[in-house]
Amino acid sequence: YATDSEHSIDTVLFLNGIPVLTMELKNPLKGQTYKDAIEQYLTDRNPREKLLSFKKRALVHFAVDTDEAWMTTCLDKLGTRFIPFNRGHEDGSAGNPPIEGDYRTSYLWKEILQKDSLLDILQRFVQLQKDEKTGNERIIFPRYHQLDVVRKLVADVKKQGSGHSYLIQHSAGSGKSNSITWLAYQLVGLLDGTEPLLDSVIVVTDRVNLDKQIRNNINAFRRLQNLVAWADSADSLRQHLEAGKKIIITIVHKFPFILQEIGSNLRHKRFGIIIDEAHESTYYQDTSPKYSALRLASYISSLLKITCLLGSATPSVSDFYLANRNRTVVTLSEKAKSSAITPEISVIDLKDRQSFKKNRYFSDPLLSAIKSNLEQNRQTLIFHNRRGSAPLTICDHCAWQALCPNCFLPLTLHNDRYLLTCHTCGHEVPVPHSCPSCGHPDLIHKGFGTKLLELELNKLFHSATIARFDADNDKKSNLSTLYDDVKSGKIDIIIGTQTVAKGLDLPHLATVGIVQADAGLSLPDFSAEEKTFHLLTQVIGRVGRGHLDTAEVFLQTYQPNHPVITAALRNDYAAFSAHLLKSRQKAFLPPYSYLAKLSVTYKTEATVLKHIRSLHQNLEAFATTLTQPATPATTTTRATATNSAHLAESATPASAKSPLLISPPFPAFHEHTSTGFTWQIILKSSSRKLLLSALAQLPKNSNYHLTLDPPSLL
Secondary structure (H helix, E strand, C coil), rough: CCCCCCCCCCEEEEECCEEEEEECCCCHHHHCHHHHHHHHHHHHHCCCCCHHCCCCCCCCCEEECHHHHEEEEECECEEECEEECCCCCCCCCCCCCCCCCECCHHHHHHCCCHHHHHHHHHHHCEEEEEEECCCCCCCCCCCHHHHHHHHHHHHHHHHCCCCEEEEEEEECCCCHHHHHHHHHHCCCCCCEEECCCCCCCEECCCCCCHHHCCCCCCCHCHHHCEEEEEEECCCHHHHHHHCCCCCCEEEEHHHHHHHHHHHHHHCCCCCCECCCCCHHHHHHECCCEEEEHHHHHHHHHHHHEEEEEEEEECHHHHHHHHHHHCCCCEEEECCCCCCCCEEEEEEEECCCCHHHHCCCCCCCCHHHHHHHHHHHHCCCEEEECCCCCCCCEEEECCCEEEEECCCECCEECCCCEEECCCCCCEEEEEECCCCCCCCCCCCCCCCCHHHHHHHHHHHCCCCCEEEECCCCHHHCHHHHHHHHHHHCCCEEEEEECCHHHHCCCCCCCCEECCCCHHHHHHCCCCCHHHHHHHHHHHHCCCCCCCCCCEEEEEEEECCCCCCCHHHHHHCCCCHHHHHHHHHHHCCCCCCCCCEEEEEEEEEEHHHHHHHHHHHHHHHHHHCCCCCCCCCCCCCCCCCCCCCCCCCCCCCCCHHHHHHCEECEEEEEEEEEEECCCEEEEEEEECCCCHHHHHCCCCCCCCCCEEEEEECCCC
């Protein structure tokens, strides 16, 4: 191939005389591996030769031995980055599993490089992406795990037809955005005979920046240019469909309006829906009428034969359990970058005060890492999921406590404005100079939030550029406005709540500090452990994404041996889900039951108690008419991952006692708010029909509030 030497390459594949792929092949039995092939490309192959030049001839270059395969789409001598093209093991580890009687990399020529397969990759996967700001270009060639997932899903949709649901479990940094792009692009190209199987594919994301990224990726496919649109309302959805748009992207807040339009005016159309970050609580509407957008999507999908695909790195255990039972789970477990590394995680026990000699909030190892990052122009992210400065203000003399007059909840101190604020109703008052009860001047503030952490870090690192991101930011200081500064590394220390825990890919980020990892575990709610696991795995996933050669996580906790903490440290979703499903089964909670929360709110406590007791008596009377425990629903058909109609195979001891379990009346977590006092009753049953029948016995009243399938009981 060379014009200036006699260099040759082991294998070149041509398409109609045009070279599209090169391979250097090595045999470990002769003392050489894929690493020697990579070295050859880096040192002995001139990237200026036409065959090897970017965009001029071959699109991808493989370094292969009998055990592993690696690839790159751009040769740049020592600046070249190869990434693995391996199948991965079932346990998520790298490399290729053994194949009886064959080489581990035999899938490459027996599957991937077969004529039809390679033509499919070139036509439907390979694309040229251009950075809008820098103008830099790169060729995207799919990794094996991306190719495998997309092909499996597309083949199953083609075989089964529309109307089925799937759960896509991906890991952080697995190249999800490109996979969504390829999936949407190929689904709209499926045919049912001579007609399109799907009229349009709707992609739902929870982040505007991902929406833009997917749009740009899809537009890279020339035959789909001008066929991609963004919908922010039912009207715009209708307009885009009339204009022939094939892929429509929206964000979660607009999704319910689109579902309503599909269910009412577009029932004759056939859709595919791809839902990103399906575990997010934002898919649940907490205002009346209360409902889960995922459950609504599931119901409409089964009713109108819509194909529904849910993506999540940490899916809800209910979705995961049901999808596993019905074999509708596919995984994206490999990292998108070869340089991605596993973070080095240090667990600091908050009970060990010897680790906190320099500061009461930040451990000594964490402070040392921040200092080192500042010296090397690297970023640190500090995560704490509580905003404000201090959540508790009390008198050290008489124990008076600053409470909201509307909600009877503690007021949170905000040091920057020197106000006490209620995070439930928004009530604000200035901080008193002395105790309003006894007049004593010694008021103390306990606990801490992100504002206090910001203040402490400014004291410790005077020259650092520090930014805090939480719900207290105004438009000028929020993450969307300052995103470029964060990504470019201009901000040295990033402090934030769950705002910074997801969706950020920061090239300069070296360290994550989690100030109190178990803060959410103490909440009296069945979803507390699940939410904590989601947050921890997401924030840990911000580092080790392949930009730097170092990645550190400092996790501070009072409970270092808690199963949720240990599973999050290992990113072990299987262990976490097994732990949680076991406890859910004992407590007869989803996915082993249906839940309903009945809340009653009145201005006076006496009135609310009168009504809640009467409702409880009515429900108990109905329960006495039931003789046999309800049998958990089973099915042999494919299940919708979010449709809780498919429950556990066997009744738990709790469900065996009674077909309907009714809790005693108890005060709500936020018992007193500006609307009055709230008490509630929780109902559980393995039969949704029975649950609805019980609720139908209750009188109608605007002060009674019913929530089916509540994501939380707080």
